[in-house]
Amino acid sequence: MSTPTDATPAVVDHDQLTRAQKALLALTGDVARQLAEDHGVCVRPLAMRRIDLTTGRVDVVPVPCGARREDLCRPCAEKNRRLRMAQCRQGWHLEEEPVPARPDPTAEQKQLLAARADLHAAYQAARADGDDEECEEIRETVAELDDALRAAGVTGRLEPLDPPDKPARKRSTRRRQDAPNLPRRPVENRTVGRVFGGRYRPSTFLTLTLDSYGRVDNNGAALDPDSYDYRRAARDAIHFPKIVNRFWQNTRRCVGWDVQYFGTVEPQRRGAPHFHAAIRGTIPRAELRAIAAATYHQVWWPAHDVQIYSGNHLPRWDDRAKGFVDPDTREPLPTFDEACEDLTRPAHVVQFGTQVHVKGILGGTEEAGRHIGYLTKYLTKDVARAAGIDDNATERMRAHHRRLVAELRITPCSPRCPVWLLYGIQPKGARLSTTPGQCKGKAHKAEHLGIAGRRVLVSRKWSGKTLADHATERAQFVRQLLDKAGVRPGYAVDDGPFEWERTKPGDPDVPTRPALLLSAISERQRWKADYEAAQLVASSQLPEGAAA
Structure with missing residues (x-):
């Protein structure tokens, strides 16, 4: 038989519980957060004032935060991932040009x-x-x-x-x-692929990787950290977006038509970035491999192989020189432009590795949907977690991650990066508040592993729409379904015009976070009920024998 201290009674009398028993009870905020996640509602909504300019009515409404990472807000991150999936699906196997002349x-x-x-x-x-x-x-x-x-x-x-x-x-x-060398052909003004057999218009799935920096185990950790080239790995990660951009330039010039793509930058287990892309149309495998082998990006920056300053021995700001000076000689440090004047060789060259995966995909097939899911699989995770650096990571993986991050922190990420001061060079825009070696850029942070730019890269003529256009289309589809079924939501508001205003902490009319969550959950339940009712009405209006 269980004692009162072994289990919580069915009806909890808080006055009779000890402090240890109360510590085992669920918190109101945790329950509200979990309930919001179950209903797909933003768990950290922003309180915004909505002012109706016609009637003058003022309402404080919860607005989704729009986070893209699940550790911040799982519902918003999942919503963004599904929106990217819709964007990828709409532009991958088009048969007509999405952008008119x-x-x-x-x-x-x-x-x-x-x-x-x-x-x-x-x-x-x-x-x-x-x-x-x-x-x-x-x-x-x-x-x-x-x-x-x-x-x-x-x-x-x-x-x-x-x-x-x-x-x-x-x-x-x-x-x-x-x-x-690569062949250079005139680029035709078309983006759709060729038709084979009079009916098939396949497209391509491409994966590009970087070169090897040393042997790794099955988890991606270096087997011999002393011989693993962490410096080259860090520089390749920081400049990876540039070589991807150069790859698409070479591809269009080589194949002779305006190639369109939807790609995602993801980390491998070893921490190096690689690139997955859905390409509209087909390109021969041998040609894509030749383009990848011939693509490179030269970084014309000053040499930054030898660190001059470290620890407490750092350059200092001098008001008279209006710049940083050597702490011992008080001589001004050369500016970034001055250090670039007499360069005869690039500081670094980025190239792809030999592993290039190319596969043809037919539109509307199960395989196409599976690859779209694979493209967007890790968009809700930060780069480090996507690389496997989580609670289940081995100690060797963590040590490998720490050494890579340590190298990233002393690798300049841009001409304005304060890390340049460690190498005796003043970055562009240097001022009194600049701290030598301390850059706020994402490339130096442990959770980004050098991938500081966008995780999703989409060409301009992919679908002829922006991401906001795709979101608006989804909302319009629901509104049209409700109108067609004659369902008038009871919570619907007029079309405005509205004026939106940010709230401030301590405003008396702003509800608490749990209250905002409960309001958003209640609204989401009504939305779902009305949408399901509209679906039932629409299905009952179909002709007999027609598929729903």
Whole structure:
């Protein structure tokens, strides 16, 4: 027979419980959070004021946080993952061009641009004569013309009146002698793939990996950490987005059509990034492997192999020099641009490894859906957890992870990175608040493993829609279904117009977090009931024998 201390009674009398027994009870916030996750409701909603500009009514409503990681908010992360799956599915096996051709310029657009051309010439003449007053008047007029051009439907970069103070440094575009050459074909203005057999239009699934840095075990941990090239691994991870971008440039030039892709950057077990991509249309396997082997990215940065400063011996800010100086000699450190002036060789070269996986996929098949799920599988996890660095990681994996992170923390991630000061170079934008060796960039953080950019890379003509457009489509589908079934939600509000306002901590009209969760859960239950009712009505309206 159990005693009162062994189990909690069915009806809990809190006054009769000890402190140890109360510690075993569920907290209200935990119950509300778990209930919200069960209903797919954001667990950390933002309280926003919604002001109806017609009636003046003010409501404090919960707005989803929009987190993309499940450790922050599982429902929002899963919602974003499913939205990415829909985006991938819609653009992968298209049979028609998703983006129509640009329209011909109108007479108004050409007239405005001609006027801007005359003003540009007049500005150069006034600038040469030193007439500052005339230059200022022309600048104001050109600014108005630019606004008119935008309003007339013209996009793209407009040539500035004032040339840049310092021309951009140009380097040779000649290919490296150790890289194989690629054929270059004229790029056709099409994005859809070829049809085979008069009816099949397959597409491609591609995986690109980086080179090996040393032997690893089955969990991805280095077998010999002393010989594992952590420095090259860290630099490859930081510059990985650049080589992926260069790969697509080479692919379009080589195959001769505007290749479109939906790709995700994910970590391998060893911590190195690799790239999965769904490509619309087919490209021969041998051609993709040749493109990957010939693709490289040269990092034209100052050499940063030998660390000059460390510990307490760090550069100091000097107000008179308006920059950082050596702590011993008080000599100003060279700027990033000065250190780049006499470069004869790149500081690092990123190249893909030999493992290139290519597979043809037919649209509408189970295999296509499985690969879409594989593409988006780890989007809800941070990079370290996706690489297996979690509670179940072995000690060797953790040690491997620590050594990689330690190398990432002393690897510059951009020309503005404060880590450059450890190598005796002033980064761009250095100021008094810059702390040598301390960069806030994501590339240096343990949970990112050098992958600081976007995890999802989508070409511009993938589906002809932005991610917000896909989200709007999903919402419109539900509204159309409700309207068609004649279901009028009782909680529906007017279409506004509304004005949204952020709330502040301590505002008396802002509910507590559990109250916001319960309100969102109640609303989600009503949504679900109305949607299911609309589905029943729609299915009953189908003709007899038609599939639902």
